[in-house]
Amino acid sequence: MRLLAMGDIHGCTIAFDRLIEAVHLKAGDQLVTLGDYVDRGPDSKGIIERLLKIHATGLLIPLRGNHDYMMLEACNGFMQQMDWIACGGDTTLESYPGPGEEWFENVPASHWEFLQETCRDWYETETHFFVHANANPELPLDEQPLYMLHWEKLIEARPHVSGKIMVCGHTPQKDGRPLNLGHTVCIDTWVYGAGWLTCLEVETGRYWQANQQRDLRTGVLEPPAMIDME
Numbered sequence: 001m002r003l004l005a006m007g008d009i010h011g012c013t014i015a016f017d018r019l020i021e022a023v024h025l026k027a028g029d030q031l032v033t034l035g036d037y038v039d040r041g042p043d044s045k046g047i048i049e050r051l052l053k054i055h056a057t058g059l060l061i062p063l064r065g066n067h068d069y070m071m072l073e074a075c076n077g078f079m080q081q082m083d084w085i086a087c088g089g090d091t092t093l094e095s096y097p098g099p100g101e102e103w104f105e106n107v108p109a110s111h112w113e114f115l116q117e118t119c120r121d122w123y124e125t126e127t128h129f130f131v132h133a134n135a136n137p138e139l140p141l142d143e144q145p146l147y148m149l150h151w152e153k154l155i156e157a158r159p160h161v162s163g164k165i166m167v168c169g170h171t172p173q174k175d176g177r178p179l180n181l182g183h184t185v186c187i188d189t190w191v192y193g194a195g196w197l198t199c200l201e202v203e204t205g206r207y208w209q210a211n212q213q214r215d216l217r218t219g220v221l222e223p224p225a226m227i228d229m230e
């Protein structure tokens with residue numbers, strides 16, 4: 001069995017399809033997706049449809065990112081919708097065309113259920129834990145503020161009290177390489193920009209990457225380094 005983690009997808013179906021093809025998911029694997037399925041990329045609807053199919057096989061553990069949370073909140077009023085659109089929600093709206101008088105009527109009920117009910121805020125194993133953004137190093141996972149889990153950048157990453165390694169996304173690594181701090185690994189490699197979508201084999205450090213041009217490359221996590229996050 002492989003434990004795999006995938007960074008922020010942001011509607012990039014071309015990179016996603018290429019990466020899934022390369023990783024070749026099989027029975028017994030667990031794929032933890034770290035959230036931010038929607039916004040900024042061209043096909044948020046297509047990504048959620050693909051994740052629903054994988055989830056139906058029992059292989060997927062999906063987390064919720066801040067962009068997914070903003071999409072849910074956008075149903076609550078005009079100001080929330082404007083905030084969402086300002087952060088890339090316009091591309092998500094374009095991926096859900098339809099006759100509904102309100103935009104959210106064009107989003108299938110199964111997509112809302114996936115974002116609201118199926119997605120988690122965190123996930124942990126005996127050796128690692130997975131969040132979208134960050135975690136307070138002094139608090140157990142079930143006491144983490146949602147702002148920290150969804151929004152907090154890796155400004156200062158410290159080892160977690162559990163002793164487990166944190167795997168996260170959210171803070172774009174614009175050089176296209178996963179960031180390995182030993183106690184923390186960040187695999188948001190900026191696929192919606194000029195970067196890559198990363199899938200990490202957690203226990204070995206091997207990773208696969210694909211981009212929106214269908215390029216594919218592989219690598220292994222670099223040794224932990226002390227990096228100034230400022």
